[in-house]
Amino acid sequence: MPELPEVETTVRGLANVLDGRRIVRVEARREDLRRAFPKDLGQRLTGARVTGLGRRAKYGLIHTDRADTMVFHLGMSGSWRIDHDRLEKHDHLLIETDAGRRLALHDPRRFGSVDLVVTAELADWPAFKALGPEPTGEVSGAWLKQRLAGRKAPVKAMLMDQRVIAGLGNIYACEALHRAHIDPRKAAGSLSRARLDALAEAIPIVLDEAIAAGGSSLRDFVSPDGELGYFAKDFAVYDREGQACACGGKVRRIVQSGRSTFFCPRCQR
């Protein structure tokens, strides 16, 4: 499943192809993904110039000079393919630019989504309205202390609550807690300000490292059929059950809220 670094990498890759270009062709090859494509998607995007790209939580944003923003989510299995040689079965939305670049939104499981939102109203769009701050540098220990006060839920669950922090998923919640040496089972409200400062510092570091790893894989997207956004990454604890932690401890896996948590009982207290 694409997490925030994959989405950020995808947006940066798309920016190379789309930013400043005019969209000359839009073709939806089916009516929906997780929900229906906007009926007027083609009409509103065809002829529009892309004025910039961005990201909010795990949504990619493509802004146009028609005061519209195309908001996409990659769901469980989505990706954009660039300058593909031939169409594939799961290429559901096609976009072509005035520079002759071709994009295909590929999504075999169809949990992704595409919406058109008036750019000036993005902050009030229902999916964005309740979101917490971005994890890439907007979260401070003081803010976490205030937000988590009195909360008895495990800190790992609170980190994945999109109303607390937007866009932090399972992998990077595990990695950030490991980097901050915090036991994921600890009650969120019990953590001291100093420990939350360490956590607030760790979150953007683990994300930025992953984004940098993804950035170095961006060269792949110039190749035919290049698929944006997925890259191999080494984790400190995630998916490493039974393996050695850097501290000499052994990584454990437990299940919290139905999701696997990986942590090191020796250096995470």
Ligand SMILES: [Zn+2]
């Ligand atoms: Zn350890």
